[in-house]
Amino acid sequence: MNLRNDPENRITVSTIATSKVISAPPTMRIYGAIETLTQWGFRRLPIVDPGTHRLKGIITARDVIDFLGGGELFNLINVKHSGNFLAAINESVSKIMKTEVRTLRPDASLNEALEIILKDRIGGIPVVDEDGVLTGIVTERDVLKILCRSHAAYHVEDVMTRSLLVQQPDCLLSTVTKVMTEHQFRRLPIVKNDVLFGIITATDIVRYIGTGRVFEKLVTGNVGEVMNIPVRDLLSGNLFTTDPDATITDAARAMMAKKVGALxxxxxxxxxxxxxxxxxxxxxxxxxxxR
Incomplete structure (x- = not known):
């Protein structure tokens, strides 16, 4: 069954979205926002006006990667603060948040959520009411939970990405953030001699900052001390995999059970x-x- 084209489908965003959303004010420090992402295991954090709770922007794990050296947001560290990481992370999160945010109304359909996810490649969409007040957030995973209810005979090998951009375990974090930003990737396989060491994700890098591990590397506070570490030091111990013959339903259920975004x-x-x-x-x- 294709739920998107099913005329009997009455699923709205409000029925699948997370309603208890953790958010932050625009005045929160960048480090505070990264700590919050780490604490809750989120990839995105809506930024709201503390008085009205109206949505003002959003910060994502990708924005953090960009800020650390992947793209234009790195100018906040490299130019404004002359490479001083400690000074830059104490700036307000408003300096790196996105202010143009795709949103959905609570009564929007599943089809509308799919349009944004698939066309704009956005993994999480804030839900706001007619006054712009944040009421929830709907993610790829929320949508996938609905879509995978029907059995699928289609297999992983038919939908997986085969041409992978991989990095080696000794690759520096500074290189990884640049590659992720340039190619708009959330994750990169880490491989050596055809052996998969793990997957480095944007969340792993956010966690490196948010847990305070980053301060173990700091002597002068320069960003080079933060970024000149081998990526193998950031790999999590858990590695969940699948095989080409698994159905996409099995893969979806495995991702949800393990709470991972890729296999x-x-x-x-x-x-x-x-x-x-x-x-x-x-x-x-x-x-x-x-088919």
Missing amino acids: PVIEQSRLVGLVTEFDLVKAFDSGVNN
């Missing part, structure tokens, strides 16, 4: 692809399971 695809002990929540949402939405 490396392993065949004969070798990495042959990567399947993400986005890949699965796209596959279920297109109705490929009915």
